[in-house]
Amino acid sequence: MKITVKLFAYFRDNRFNVEEWEIKAQTTVGDIVDSLNIDREEVGVLMINSRHTQFEVEPKEGDILAIFPVVGGG
Numbered sequence: 001m002k003i004t005v006k007l008f009a010y011f012r013d014n015r016f017n018v019e020e021w022e023i024k025a026q027t028t029v030g031d032i033v034d035s036l037n038i039d040r041e042e043v044g045v046l047m048i049n050s051r052h053t054q055f056e057v058e059p060k061e062g063d064i065l066a067i068f069p070v071v072g073g074g
Contacts, residue, residue, distance in 0.1 A: 001025070001061040008068045011038060029065060030055030036067075044070035 006018045015036065023032070029046055033055065045068040046053045059065055 001059075003059045003062070004064045005032065006064065006066045007036075008066065009071075011036075011067055011069055023059065026058060028055060029053055029057050029059065032059075032065065033067060038067070042069055044068050 001023060003021055003023060004018060005021050007015055021032070029048070030040065033040060033043060033046075040055065045066075046055070047066040047068075048057065048059055048063050050064075050066075053065075
C-alpha cells in the first residue's frame with residue numbers, strides 16, 4: 001500500500017521533505033521511524049492525516065504520516 005511520509009525540521013537533513021512510500025500490511029509508524037534511523041526519543045509529534053498518532057498505529061492506504069522532532073527552546 002502507498003502512504004506519504006513527511007519529515008520536518010532537522011529530520012529532513014540528509015533525508016527528504018516528502019516521499020511516497022510503498023509499505024507492507026502490518027507496518028507500524030514505529031517501524032517507519034526506525035527505518036529512517038530516527039531515535040524514537042527524538043520524536044516530538046507523530047500525525048496521520050493531521051491527527052496525533054502513536055508508534056503502534058498501522059497506517060492505511062493513502063495516509064499522510066508527518067514526523068516532527070522534539071522542540072526545544074529557552
